[in-house]
Amino acid sequence: MSIGFCSIVGSARPSGHYRAAETASGRTGVGGASRFGPPGTVWIVKPITLPGIEEYAEAHSTPAAPYLAAVADETRARFEDAEMLVGTLEGRFLELLVYLGRARTVLELGTFTGYSALSMASALPADGHIITCEVDQEHAATAQRHFDSSPFGDRIDLRVGPARDTIGTLSGPFDLVFIDADKESYVDYYEAALPLLSERGLIAADNTLWSGEVLGDGGSDSAVAMRAFNEHVRRDTRVVCVLLTVRDGVTLIRKA
Numbered sequence: 072m073s074i075g076f077c078s079i080v081g082s083a084r085p086s087g088h089y090r091a092a093e094t095a096s097g098r099t100g101v102g103g104a105s106r107f108g109p110p111g112t113v114w115i116v117k118p119i120t121l122p123g124i125e126e127y128a129e130a131h132s133t134p135a136a137p138y139l140a141a142v143a144d145e146t147r148a149r150f151e152d153a154e155m156l157v158g159t160l161e162g163r164f165l166e167l168l169v170y171l172g173r174a175r176t177v178l179e180l181g182t183f184t185g186y187s188a189l190s191m192a193s194a195l196p197a198d199g200h201i202i203t204c205e206v207d208q209e210h211a212a213t214a215q216r217h218f219d220s221s222p223f224g225d226r227i228d229l230r231v232g233p234a235r236d237t238i239g240t241l242s243g244p245f246d247l248v249f250i251d252a253d254k255e256s257y258v259d260y261y262e263a264a265l266p267l268l269s270e271r272g273l274i275a276a277d278n279t280l281w282s283g284e285v286l287g288d289g290g291s292d293s294a295v296a297m298r299a300f301n302e303h304v305r306r307d308t309r310v311v312c313v314l315l316t317v318r319d320g321v322t323l324i325r326k327a
């Protein structure tokens with residue numbers, strides 16, 4: 072059995088505690104939860120802030136809309152890896168990024184059950200759209216159902232398949248690219264997304280602190296991958312970046 076670190080969801084998680092959940096041990100192959108660790112992985116969700124801080128921040132942020140609460144409720148009820156949700160705080164943060172950047176075109180890598188896509192879609196103008204990529208059929212089907220029953224379904228284009236393949240078919244430009252799929256591919260996703268950015272476009276990469284595991288030397292494959300990604304971006308003179316300590320770490324990147 073291996074140990075995986077993942078990020079916290081929000082109010083449902085007791086801050087200052089570890090939470091462990093078995094992933095679906097039978098899942099194999101590309102695209103399921105197994106992309107984030109081998110079958111049988113125990114996810115340890117470790118807040119990176121002081122106890123109570125996440126809850127306080129969430130309690131002092133605008134609550135999630137009912138269609139987002141419905142995604143979170145179903146995900147926690149049905150999916151053992153529900154901690155993959157960006158959750159209330161980061162969802163609101165992503166919505167504000169779309170709003171602040173007046174984004175009209177968004178690309179997301181890693182839909183899961185649709186929480187972040189719906190959060191971003193809610194701030195798009197009526198003629199804006201988001202393309203969101205998901206390889207797992209069950210995740211995609213759940214997300215599509217929630218998109219269809221939300222007020223923003225017509226702005227969301229869900230592409231099922233490996234994100235790298237989908238990016239290869241896109242020409243952009245995108246005002247915002249949110250990277251949140253398999254951590255081992257972050258450098259590839261970043262390199263593929265950078266040429267697709269609009270002039271004032273932004274890349275947001277999730278989980279870049281990986282529960283604080285990036286501070287060490289070794290760790291899980293995902294921790295090693297996140298460390299490599301962070302170094303890759305920091306050394307890249309084509310961009311300007313900031314790694315924010317929002318939730319599990321969110322790096323914002325723009326062209327220099």
Ligand SMILES: C[S@@+](CC[C@H](N)C(=O)[O-])C[C@H]1O[C@@H](n2cnc3c(N)ncnc32)[C@H](O)[C@@H]1O
Nearest residue numbers: 155156157181183187205206207233234252253
């Ligand atoms: C951390 S979750 C995304 C969470 C989502 N952004 C949210 O807020 O709910 C990562 C998702 O990426 C998907 N994924 C993993 N590898 C992928 C790949 N190669 N292509 C597309 N999606 C992938 C997983 O199936 C999973 O649903």
